[in-house]
Amino acid sequence: MAILELEHLNFHYRTLRGAVRAVDDISFEVEKGHTLAIVGESGCGKTSTAAAILRLLPKNVARYDGIVRLDGKNVMELSDEEFRKTVRWQGISMVFQGAMNALNPTARVGKQVAEPLQIHFDAEKEEAMARASESLRSVGLPEYVERSYPHELSGGMKQRVVIAMALILRPGLVILDEPTSALDVMTQTNIINLLKRLKKEEELSYIFITHDLALASELADEVGIMYAGQIREIGPSEYVYPSPKHPYTKALLKSVPILRSSESPISIPGVPPDLIESPFACRFHPRCSVSFEECGWSAQEFADILERLRASGEDGGVRWGEAEVEDDLTLVLKPEDGMDPVTYRKALEEAFHEQEESTRAFKAVTKVEVRDGGVAVTLHEATTPYMIGEAHRAACLLLRKGGEKDG
Amino acid sequence: MGEPLVSLTGLTKWFEIGGGMFRRPLHVRAVDDVSLVIQRGETLALVGESGSGKTTLGRTILRLLEPTDGEIQFAGKIVTHLKDKDLKWLRRKAQMIPQDPYSSLNPTYPVNKALEEPLVIHGLGNRQERWERILTALDSVHLTPPEFFAHKYPHMLSGGQRQRVVVARAMILDPEFIVADEPVSMLDASVKVSILRILKEIQENLGVGFLHITHDLATAHHFAERIGIMYAGKLVEMGPHESLLTEPLHPYTQALIEAIPDPDPENRFRERPALPGEPPSLVNPPAGCRFHPRCPIAREGLCDVEEPLLRELRPGHFVACHLAE
Ligand SMILES: Nc1ncnc2c1ncn2[C@@H]1O[C@H](COP(=O)(O)OP(=O)(O)OP(=O)(O)O)[C@@H](O)[C@H]1O
Ligand SMILES: Nc1ncnc2c1ncn2[C@@H]1O[C@H](COP(=O)(O)OP(=O)(O)OP(=O)(O)O)[C@@H](O)[C@H]1O
Ligand code: SF4
Ligand SMILES: [Mg+2]
Ligand SMILES: [Mg+2]
Numbered sequence: 130m131a132i133l134e135l136e137h138l139n140f141h142y143r144t145l146r147g148a149v150r151a152v153d154d155i156s157f158e159v160e161k162g163h164t165l166a167i168v169g170e171s172g173c174g175k176t177s178t179a180a181a182i183l184r185l186l187p188k189n190v191a192r193y194d195g196i197v198r199l200d201g202k203n204v205m206e207l208s209d210e211e212f213r214k215t216v217r218w219q220g221i222s223m224v225f226q227g228a229m230n231a232l233n234p235t236a237r238v239g240k241q242v243a244e245p246l247q248i249h250f251d252a253e254k255e256e257a258m259a260r261a262s263e264s265l266r267s268v269g270l271p272e273y274v275e276r277s278y279p280h281e282l283s284g285g286m287k288q289r290v291v292i293a294m295a296l297i298l299r300p301g302l303v304i305l306d307e308p309t310s311a312l313d314v315m316t317q318t319n320i321i322n323l324l325k326r327l328k329k330e331e332e333l334s335y336i337f338i339t340h341d342l343a344l345a346s347e348l349a350d351e352v353g354i355m356y357a358g359q360i361r362e363i364g365p366s367e368y369v370y371p372s373p374k375h376p377y378t379k380a381l382l383k384s385v386p387i388l389r390s391s392e393s394p395i396s397i398p399g400v401p402p403d404l405i406e407s408p409f410a411c412r413f414h415p416r417c418s419v420s421f422e423e424c425g426w427s428a429q430e431f432a433d434i435l436e437r438l439r440a441s442g443e444d445g446g447v448r449w450g451e452a453e454v455e456d457d458l459t460l461v462l463k464p465e466d467g468m469d470p471v472t473y474r475k476a477l478e479e480a481f482h483e484q485e486e487s488t489r490a491f492k493a494v495t496k497v498e499v500r501d502g503g504v505a506v507t508l509h510e511a512t513t514p515y516m517i518g519e520a521h522r523a524a525c526l527l528l529r530k531g532g533e534k535d536g
Numbered sequence: 537m538g539e540p541l542v543s544l545t546g547l548t549k550w551f552e553i554g555g556g557m558f559r560r561p562l563h564v565r566a567v568d569d570v571s572l573v574i575q576r577g578e579t580l581a582l583v584g585e586s587g588s589g590k591t592t593l594g595r596t597i598l599r600l601l602e603p604t605d606g607e608i609q610f611a612g613k614i615v616t617h618l619k620d621k622d623l624k625w626l627r628r629k630a631q632m633i634p635q636d637p638y639s640s641l642n643p644t645y646p647v648n649k650a651l652e653e654p655l656v657i658h659g660l661g662n663r664q665e666r667w668e669r670i671l672t673a674l675d676s677v678h679l680t681p682p683e684f685f686a687h688k689y690p691h692m693l694s695g696g697q698r699q700r701v702v703v704a705r706a707m708i709l710d711p712e713f714i715v716a717d718e719p720v721s722m723l724d725a726s727v728k729v730s731i732l733r734i735l736k737e738i739q740e741n742l743g744v745g746f747l748h749i750t751h752d753l754a755t756a757h758h759f760a761e762r763i764g765i766m767y768a769g770k771l772v773e774m775g776p777h778e779s780l781l782t783e784p785l786h787p788y789t790q791a792l793i794e795a796i797p798d799p800d801p802e803n804r805f806r807e808r809p810a811l812p813g814e815p816p817s818l819v820n821p822p823a824g825c826r827f828h829p830r831c832p833i834a835r836e837g838l839c840d841v842e843e844p845l846l847r848e849l850r851p852g853h854f855v856a857c858h859l860a861e
Contacts (some may be wrong), residue, residue, distance in 0.1 A: 164804070170724040170725060170726060171695075171724050283814050285814070313585040313586050313751070314585065314751065314753075314792060314795050314796060315585065315791070315792070315795055315810055315811050316814075317795075318795040318808050318810040319810050321808065322807045322808060322810060325804070325807055326807070340724070340725065341725075342725075342799045343796075343797045343798055343799040343800075344797060345799075346797060346798075346799045346800050346801055346803045346804065347797055347803045347804060347808070348804055349801070349804065350804065365801075366801035366804070367801050370799055370800065370801045371801075380726070381725060381726060382799065384725050384726050384728070384729050385725055385754075385799065386729070386752070386754040386755045386757065386758040386759075387754055387798050387799070388753055388754040388757055388781070388793070388796050388798060389798050390798070393758060394729045394758060395729065396726065396727070396728070396729035396730035396733065397726035397727075398730075400694045400696060400697075400724075400726075400727060401724065401726070416726075
């Protein structure tokens with residue numbers, strides 16, 4: 130059973146340059162007792178996804194909608210007050226990126242761990258302290274730590290404190306945002322071992338956020354690969370690691386230097402895109418080594434192609450008429466000689482299909498439908514991953530076309 | 537193999553801390569008695585945990601820090617205590633790519649000015665010649681067309697492009713030796729490898745020797761000929777990358793390798809062996825072998841008493857451990 134389900138979650142920031150689409154139509158599930166690792170490069174929206182789940186919103190929200198179901202219940206419908214009382218800490222808690230460096234330097238550790246209980250849940254001081262001490266013990270810290278100040282502790286111990294804080298109300302789901310990236314290899318291993326042990330003993334579910342594919346495999350039952358605000362591939366680790374399907378996942382796996390392999394890592398050309406003016410259609414297409422032409426068409430570019438083909442008489446006998454660009458991915462065509470729209474639609478669809486061979490852009494067409502006396506043509510938008518196996522989805526046009534190329 | 541490019545003998549750097557009028561100062565023994573050589577056109581990776589002395593060693597070799605003891609030879613010349621004009625020679629021949637690409641470029645300088653500065657300081661070339669050297673340097677780090685990038689300011693560049701400018705700046709004086717301090721640790725996976733390839737090209741095509749400082753053993757394995765492992769200010773093992781990874785001789789190196797995962801879905805079903813405890817204080821390091829308090833095979837009466845020296849147990853493969861064989 131799923132402990133958490135996201136459906137079409139959107140979370141955008143407002144900025145002077147335009148909306149930052151940090152979480153763009155994301156859907157996934159986390160099974161009870163499982164770990165979903167979310168892997169992606171800096172700025173792709175991992176922390177924002179966590180913030181959207183926990184409704185931790187800054188002032189400059191441009192868009193926040195979708196469904197977040199916790200134990201089957203849509204918590205997006207709760208008031209802020211209810212959300213704080215029932216979801217945050219108790220239902221889902223979070224170990225924040227860099228939190229160990231944000232501990233209050235002037236307060237003893239035990240007090241800091243107990244504090245949220247007193248502030249948010251009106252717990253008595255004594256009970257809160259007892260709980261804190263129990264939680265600190267469960268992450269393997271010795272008793273004296275309760276009376277220590279943060280600066281007296283090593284990095285690994287501070288990270289354990291932060292984990293103890295997240296566990297204090299025994300939540301079912303813990304979001305771990307880069308919980309070890311500031312730590313040394315050996316300390317990192319100790320923390321990961323602790324997380325493995327807690328997962329097993331307490332039947333915890335995790336969302337494990339990291340940029341490190343190797344580290345992700347230390348905990349992940351499922352892995353989701355994020356790129357430019359979207360989940361591009363998601364599925365059981367057993368499928369994704371040995372046989373990744375999305376070209377980005379493949380490229381990313383090949384770009385990681387692996388200790389026990391002599392195969393040279395290969396870099397991915399270019400850089401991750403801007404989340405304000407992301408590339409059209411598949412956002413990875415400018416860097417993709419196997420992209421077909423259809424992977425990155427905007428409606429305007431497509432309209433230009435239609436115009437060019439028409440002008441040179443290569444339109445296969447169908448006069449497709451003047452194109453009007455409606456938005457990034459939609460254009461509307463009007464029949465020229467009063468042809469009835471239904472017949473026109475059919476003719477267009479056949480003509481487009483024929484053109485697919487010679488002009489790849491036509492493969493980007495996903496929908497041709499009658500609208501307002503004309504025909505609306507929708508291009509591939511590549512936001513929704515295709516099902517490619519049991520619980521394994523990837524958002525690449527090549528997969529929809531069934532024409533996967535190796536690369 | 538000819539004369540080595542860099543040769544260190546017993547190089548030591550201690551930092552003095554906390555001294556006062558009536559208090560004796562303490563010493564942080566950041567680098568202690570390190571000996572090694574680096575050949576022309578070779579990369580030696582220096583791997584170790586935070587605080588093990590990697591940056592200190594790199595900066596001391598370049599004479600950005602005064603050595604406390606030992607000797608540094610560069611291109612056949614003893615440079616341990618060079619001064620003034622002679623030191624300027626070393627500053628030209630040996631360069632540093634610093635740990636943080638974000639703070640190492642002046643935000644108010646366009647790329648061409650950042651690259652021209654070292655040329656001006658060393659009085660090299662006229663305007664036209666300097667401009668040509670700038671273009672060549674940008675070209676060598678694949679910032680093409682170089683004329684386009686020459687006029688950009690740092691904020692207009694991505695992290696990876698910025699790091700390439702830093703590499704180009706290190707290259708502009710045609711150095712023979714470069715200390716690259718974590719040159720890619722701040723960069724994204726997809727961009728990392730392209731920088732490492734560029735460094736490799738420079739090493740192979742121009743015969744530059746590199747000391748590549750990193751905490752990432754996997755990167756060292758793929759981009760260096762030899763690897764040195766540092767622990768608490770000591771060089772504890774050094775050898776060809778293959779031999780060091782397939783047959784690590786020091787218990788610390790063995791533990792380090794065990795601790796690093798490969799991407800493998802099976803990992804989640806088992807705990808990973810890890811060392812207990814933490815690296816020791818460098819003010820009061822453990823007697824004998826500095827690793828003995830955490831060492832799974834330490835022998836009482838030996839490891840806690842006598843300091844192990846580097847021994848060559850395999851061809852070119854050295855280890856400082858009493859029990860390694
Ligand atoms: N409050 C904000 N206002 C505007 N933009 C923001 C805000 N917070 C984050 N962003 C932008 O949203 C995008 C996603 O940021 P986010 O922090 O979610 O990335 P991330 O994947 O967690 O990156 P990292 O690995 O570096 O932590 C980035 O482009 C970031 O600059
Ligand atoms: N100027 C200084 N004064 C006093 N101690 C110093 C100074 N610089 C470095 N140290 C100490 O020397 C030791 C080695 O530091 P160094 O920066 O060389 O380590 P490192 O291996 O480069 O670590 P990292 O991986 O974190 O960069 C540390 O204990 C550090 O605190
Ligand atoms: S010298 Fe002794 S303590 Fe040091 S690594 Fe070898 S066995 Fe361990
Ligand atoms: Mg983040
Ligand atoms: Mg350093």
